[in-house]
Amino acid sequence: MSETQIDPQSSDADLAPGDEALDGAGVAQGAWGYVIGLALALGLTAASFYFAGSKLIWAPAIPAALIALAIGQMGVHLVFFLHITTGPDNTNNVLALAFGVLIVFLLIAGSLWIMANLDHNMVPMSRMMSMQR
Amino acid sequence: MTAVTHSEHGAPRDQGGPASTRIVVGYGFWIFLLSDIVMFSAFFAAFAVLSGNTAGGPSGKQLFDLNEVALETGCLLVSSFTCGLASLAAAARYKIKFYAAMAVTGLLGAVFLGLEVHEFVGLVAKGAGPQRSAFLSSFFTVVGCHGLHVTVGLLWLGTMMAQVYAKGFRADILRRMMCFSLFWHALDIIWVALFTVVYLMGMVQ
Numbered sequence: 001m002s003e004t005q006i007d008p009q010s011s012d013a014d015l016a017p018g019d020e021a022l023d024g025a026g027v028a029q030g031a032w033g034y035v036i037g038l039a040l041a042l043g044l045t046a047a048s049f050y051f052a053g054s055k056l057i058w059a060p061a062i063p064a065a066l067i068a069l070a071i072g073q074m075g076v077h078l079v080f081f082l083h084i085t086t087g088p089d090n091t092n093n094v095l096a097l098a099f100g101v102l103i104v105f106l107l108i109a110g111s112l113w114i115m116a117n118l119d120h121n122m123v124p125m126s127r128m129m130s131m132q133r
Numbered sequence: 134m135t136a137v138t139h140s141e142h143g144a145p146r147d148q149g150g151p152a153s154t155r156i157v158v159g160y161g162f163w164i165f166l167l168s169d170i171v172m173f174s175a176f177f178a179a180f181a182v183l184s185g186n187t188a189g190g191p192s193g194k195q196l197f198d199l200n201e202v203a204l205e206t207g208c209l210l211v212s213s214f215t216c217g218l219a220s221l222a223a224a225a226r227y228k229i230k231f232y233a234a235m236a237v238t239g240l241l242g243a244v245f246l247g248l249e250v251h252e253f254v255g256l257v258a259k260g261a262g263p264q265r266s267a268f269l270s271s272f273f274t275v276v277g278c279h280g281l282h283v284t285v286g287l288l289w290l291g292t293m294m295a296q297v298y299a300k301g302f303r304a305d306i307l308r309r310m311m312c313f314s315l316f317w318h319a320l321d322i323i324w325v326a327l328f329t330v331v332y333l334m335g336m337v338q
Contacts, residue, residue: 015156016155016156016158016159016160016163016311017159017160017162017163017315018159018163018220018311018314018315018318019155019156019159019311027221027222027224027225027227030221030224031218031221034214034217034218034221035214037214037217038210038211038213038214041210041213042207042210045206045207045210045325045328048328048329048333049199049203049206049333052199052333052334052336052337053199053336059337062337063334063337063338066329066333066334066337067329069329070325070326070329070330073325074322074325074326077213077318077321077322077325078322081213081214081217081318081321082315082318082319092160093160093163096160096163096164096167097163097167099167100167100168100170100171103171103174104170104171104174107171107174107175107178108174108177108178108181110178111178111179111181111182112178112181112182115182
């Protein structure tokens with residue numbers, strides 16, 4: 001381990017999110033990544049639109065299937081378009097993303113939970129009207 | 134990957150001094166995008182809570198045209214792809230390919246916006262404007278906010294083409310281009326959540 005100097009252009013340096021890692025890989029290989037991403041995203045989108053209107057899935061399970069497909073497609077976008085990877089050069093980006101996902105989850109799940117609870121405890125509108133008379 | 138990762142052998146990864154400007158800018162913009170997504174999640178939470186409150190007015194199932202939504206989705210998805218090709222062309226300093234990919238990206242973004250405006254105008258004409266019910270207020274807020282982001286993105290796209298034309302592929306211009314492509318891809322991620330939660334799940338219930 002005599003060589004500790006890190007060349008900023010080498011694959012050892014940190015990567016910015018979305019950065020093209022063009023270290024000798026060439027444009028063709030970069031474009032190939034986008035083609036794979038586009039194909040996967042188009043497939044997942046088509047599946048979402050198809051399952052929303054078909055009877056192939058048990059009807060009450062369709063929302064869960066749609067959410068699963070959407071999360072999968074977001075993953076495809078993150079990996080193939082935004083180049084967020086699990087590599088050591090991406091730790092900071094992944095940590096920031098994880099924190100963002102945590103906040104998004106708390107906000108949406110928390111709102112739904114609290115509002116459903118309030119809704120459950122509220123006097124129905126029809127009874128409220130009759131009470132006012 | 135030919136190089137061995139130093140961090141696995143005990144040598145600290147941060148011995149190369151402070152990170153380059155490109156990495157700092159990209160990381161900072163990534164933080165901004167995540168905060169933007171957090172803001173959108175608040176609108177999504179509002180929509181999810183209010184989506185059933187139609188106040189006797191029309192529901193999503195009666196209003197939405199899934200063919201138009203599928204067309205919008207396709208436009209945005211392919212524009213995300215061509216935006217990726219544009220950033221590849223910029224990284225390789227191919228000017229003509231860069232302009233071509235950016236022009237296609239902008240064109241598809243404009244078609245997307247046109248379809249969305251068409252949808253909004255149609256809804257308002259049917260008396261299903263944002264004042265009609267809590268469901269429609271939250272619908273116009275979350276979808277309109279995304280449309281506003283796309284509008285800003287189109288302005289930014291034109292600016293990037295003009296800057297590359299006037300100043301060439303300078304390091305600072307390339308950093309801006311990196312931020313733009315991140316922004317455009319993030320808009321597509323938000324649209325995935327939008328067409329799933331707002332349109333498809335609205336049609337199912």
